[in-house]
Amino acid sequence: xxxxxxxxxxxxxxxxxxxxxxxxxxxxxxxxxxxxxxxxxxxxxxxxxxxxxxxxxxxxxxxxxxxxxxxxxxxxxxxxxxxxxxxxxxxxxxxxxxxxxxxxxxxxxxxxxxxxxxxxxxxxxxxxxxxxxxxxxxxxxxxxxxxxxxxxxxxxxxxxxxxxxxxxxxxxxxxxxxxxxxxxxxxxxxxxxxxxxxxxxxxxxxxxxxxxxxxxxxxxxxxxxxxxxxxxxxxxxxxxxxxxxxxxxxxxxxxxxxxxxxxxxxxxxxxxxxxxxxxxxxxxxxxxxxxxxxxxxxxxxxxxxxxxxxxxxxxxxxxxxxxxxxxxxxxxxxxxxxxxxxxxxxxxxxxxxxxxxxxxxxxxxxxxxxxxxxxxxxxxxxxxxxxxxxxxxxxxxxxxxxxxxxxxxxxxxxxxxxxxxxxxxxxxxxxxxxxxxxxxxxxxxxxxxxxxxxxxxxxxxxxxxxxxxxxxxxxxxxxxxxxxxxxxxxxxxxxxxxxxxxxxxxxxxxxxxxxxxxxxxxxxxxxxxxxxxxxxxxxxxxxxxxxxxxxxxxxxxxxxxxxxxxxxxxxxxxxxxxxxxxxxxxxxxx
Amino acid sequence: xxxxxxxxxxxxxxxxxxxxxxxxxxxxxxxxxxxxxxxxxxxxxxxxxxxxxxxxxxxxxxxxxxxxxxxxxxxxxxxxxxxxxxxxxxxxxxxxxxxxxxxxxxxxxxxxxxxxxxxxxxxxxxxxxxxxxxxxxxxxxxxxxxxxxxxxxxxxxxxxxxxxxxxxxxxxxxxxxxxxxxxxxxxxxxxxxxxxxxxxxxxxxxxxxxxxxxxxxxxxxxxxxxxxxxxxxxxxxxxxxxxxxxxxxxxxxxxxxxxxxxxxxxxxxxxxxxxxxxxxxxxxxxx
Ligand SMILES: Cc1ncc(C[n+]2csc(CCOP(=O)(O)OP(=O)(O)O)c2C)c(N)n1
Ligand code: SF4
Numbered sequence: 070x071x072x073x074x075x076x077x078x079x080x081x082x083x084x085x086x087x088x089x090x091x092x093x094x095x096x097x098x099x100x101x102x103x104x105x106x107x108x109x110x111x112x113x114x115x116x117x118x119x120x121x122x123x124x125x126x127x128x129x130x131x132x133x134x135x136x137x138x139x140x141x142x143x144x145x146x147x148x149x150x151x152x153x154x155x156x157x158x159x160x161x162x163x164x165x166x167x168x169x170x171x172x173x174x175x176x177x178x179x180x181x182x183x184x185x186x187x188x189x190x191x192x193x194x195x196x197x198x199x200x201x202x203x204x205x206x207x208x209x210x211x212x213x214x215x216x217x218x219x220x221x222x223x224x225x226x227x228x229x230x231x232x233x234x235x236x237x238x239x240x241x242x243x244x245x246x247x248x249x250x251x252x253x254x255x256x257x258x259x260x261x262x263x264x265x266x267x268x269x270x271x272x273x274x275x276x277x278x279x280x281x282x283x284x285x286x287x288x289x290x291x292x293x294x295x296x297x298x299x300x301x302x303x304x305x306x307x308x309x310x311x312x313x314x315x316x317x318x319x320x321x322x323x324x325x326x327x328x329x330x331x332x333x334x335x336x337x338x339x340x341x342x343x344x345x346x347x348x349x350x351x352x353x354x355x356x357x358x359x360x361x362x363x364x365x366x367x368x369x370x371x372x373x374x375x376x377x378x379x380x381x382x383x384x385x386x387x388x389x390x391x392x393x394x395x396x397x398x399x400x401x402x403x404x405x406x407x408x409x410x411x412x413x414x415x416x417x418x419x420x421x422x423x424x425x426x427x428x429x430x431x432x433x434x435x436x437x438x439x440x441x442x443x444x445x446x447x448x449x450x451x452x453x454x455x456x457x458x459x460x461x462x463x464x465x466x467x468x469x470x471x472x473x474x475x476x477x478x479x480x481x482x483x484x485x486x487x488x489x490x491x492x493x494x495x496x497x498x499x500x501x502x503x504x505x506x507x508x509x510x511x512x513x514x515x516x517x518x519x520x521x522x523x524x525x526x527x528x529x530x531x532x533x534x535x536x537x538x539x540x541x542x543x544x545x546x547x548x549x550x551x552x553x554x555x556x557x558x559x560x561x562x563x564x565x566x567x568x569x570x571x572x573x574x575x576x577x578x579x580x581x582x583x584x585x586x587x588x589x590x591x592x593x594x595x596x597x598x599x600x601x602x603x604x605x606x607x608x609x610x611x612x613x614x615x616x617x618x619x620x621x622x623x624x625x626x627x628x629x630x631x632x633x634x635x636x637x638x639x640x641x642x643x644x645x646x647x648x649x650x651x652x653x654x655x656x657x658x659x
Numbered sequence: 660x661x662x663x664x665x666x667x668x669x670x671x672x673x674x675x676x677x678x679x680x681x682x683x684x685x686x687x688x689x690x691x692x693x694x695x696x697x698x699x700x701x702x703x704x705x706x707x708x709x710x711x712x713x714x715x716x717x718x719x720x721x722x723x724x725x726x727x728x729x730x731x732x733x734x735x736x737x738x739x740x741x742x743x744x745x746x747x748x749x750x751x752x753x754x755x756x757x758x759x760x761x762x763x764x765x766x767x768x769x770x771x772x773x774x775x776x777x778x779x780x781x782x783x784x785x786x787x788x789x790x791x792x793x794x795x796x797x798x799x800x801x802x803x804x805x806x807x808x809x810x811x812x813x814x815x816x817x818x819x820x821x822x823x824x825x826x827x828x829x830x831x832x833x834x835x836x837x838x839x840x841x842x843x844x845x846x847x848x849x850x851x852x853x854x855x856x857x858x859x860x861x862x863x864x865x866x867x868x869x870x871x872x873x874x875x876x877x878x879x880x881x882x883x884x885x886x887x888x889x890x891x892x893x894x895x896x897x898x899x900x901x902x903x904x905x906x907x908x909x910x911x912x913x914x915x916x917x918x919x920x921x922x923x924x925x926x927x928x929x930x931x932x933x934x935x936x937x938x939x940x941x942x943x944x945x946x
Contacts, residue, residue: 268945278942282934282941284930287741289734309937313741313923325728329735332735333746337738352728492702493743501726503726
């Protein structure tokens, strides 16, 4: 298929792989093509294999596949690492004059395309541009007009001045010409362009953008992969909207700062990844018991402990659901696509304020660092609605005072939600504590007050279940005997797997669930299916456990915990195998 | 804010459960007086308290307040102040809370020069957990957890603050009520992080650092002609741990609070009903 192209650039960390990949991805998106990227990076700054992959089509692309059409190999290892994905006819672009690549052997069925990347770059003005020469060469192989690179180069290098941009353009042209004139590489693709305007962004950026749109004005965080992008996005942007980002000294500080800002009335957020969540958990309980609205983004990476910081996993679900001592009402939202990161972030802020509790907003590494194209309308600012919940204005304070004129900040209302007075509201000054407290917020150990407050806090969750639409998205054949459930970023690969399964004559109903707690009632769907399969990136099947718990039905687990996301073809195979596995009944695998 | 605020307006109707004679009574009264004197009232004041006997202060005062988890009061105060610069933010806690579990936050709050006031009730012991050694306990002090006497030398909180770039560093004595209230008031009025370490004796668990001890040992800087603007002099006094100074040890004349450096001046609670007007441009950036 000429129009579905899989492209990659690989080399050593520090070789500019990421930024080169981004330039190509952006050029494709400017040309009206859909893009889906993935990164393979090691946890080090220099040295270590790293790659940036781009899949592009005129139709939407939702996942990665294990096939490479064009590979720019800056090191020999790049070829080794990708041998499985290279096919007959795949083109490998490399610099034969480079010492490390002098004896490189490209397997015969592939096309080795030797381009003097460094020499041409020097001709254009500097060896540093060899990646851009390679991009130009790749454009020629792909049959993609090199002009589309220009805009992306301006975006990348514009700040460094016109001369730099001009040199880079020249570098791309030299790469293109070299392939056209000096090699006999068949121009085997011809990438169609369209008039569509797309935006290209990753999950962390979608979360950051949505946070600003939703009125978040304060973000405190401590750098950690793969959540740092949220903080970096907000820094330099939130200020223009009257907000601030603070790089705290650690995660304990970050969540406490965010808590303070939220008490002062700001929409506040903190973000981290697994290890940071552990550090935050004491204060997490305080947030809940003080009934403070707070959004905590957990961009999951592979654990436990420091685990594999640059690798994919969905292993923190239990930590988010059960982390913290005592019993803590909370919400856990898990967007399933980059686009949905936007909606769910806005929703997270609304839920936090409407129910006055902490909301976990969780993405996984694959979603956070993947860039994908969307129509700009997908991020519709007009549709952003803000619901601040029961914030009392000065006139309403009276209603909530006790006989002695004291504000009942934790009034045990029917729906469990109390009035919220922002500091500065006259006559409503009150104290909030992590100690068990009465309606006034005063410490108590009285049995009936304790019970009343515990129930009141829990009641908010029941109220939310009644008032909110905690739904799921449905794909495939609604009447199929096989039901597949997943959460987080597996949706894209799973949707593609559905088509592959369909080709094999296997009907599947697929539900993608973005609400972990409270979650939709899946009993009916589960009971009407014969085989229930839960797909997730962890070893034990944490989401599968929840489904079993809720529905009292046995489910099959398709899990992956290699550190790499599911690929569509792999999922299709695993699901087919799980269906065949169905009889005889077996013990629940844990 | 009203000029008619009286310090009793900051008193809650809860009865303190502090031991009779505890230094924290005097510390709190001085804080309330200073708040009233500086023209604040409970509706524009936010008190963040730590955990410990000292941390109960938020309960006994009347204002907007948060009583948080052990050691983390300063980050909370930082968040409150940055989100709403109109609030008068006061953070209070003990020596264990501030110099042990929370010492990292202390250094960083000082370094950031957040415009808040931090009052530490330093009784040189853990009171609430019934008498263990604290970071300011003297070396050799015998406690439940150091029956043979502590082996570590105490931390010097004033030195930590100075080294971290503190712009207002003071020490006071809770029972010297007028002077104490006055020092807290100066800390409030200071443009930046106002730090006051208060000798606030624990009459139940510390039989060494008693009222009598402090009365005898204290040197009042007002009577020595100390110039708080003189960094060298401040450093010499602070690095002399044998003397219990009270007064303003150091005040930087050129203090610029964090929010001024960062240009933070609006109340972040005020947000539009939907996405802000210019939010569209955020999407366009991804073209
Ligand atoms: C995480 C955590 N660890 C330990 C405690 C127990 N704890 C409560 S107060 C306190 C020490 C308080 O000492 P200090 O700050 O000097 O206050 P004081 O009671 O002397 O005023 C400790 C260790 C706690 N509440 N939380
Ligand atoms: S134990 Fe000590 S610090 Fe605590 S209230 Fe009693 S006297 Fe005060």
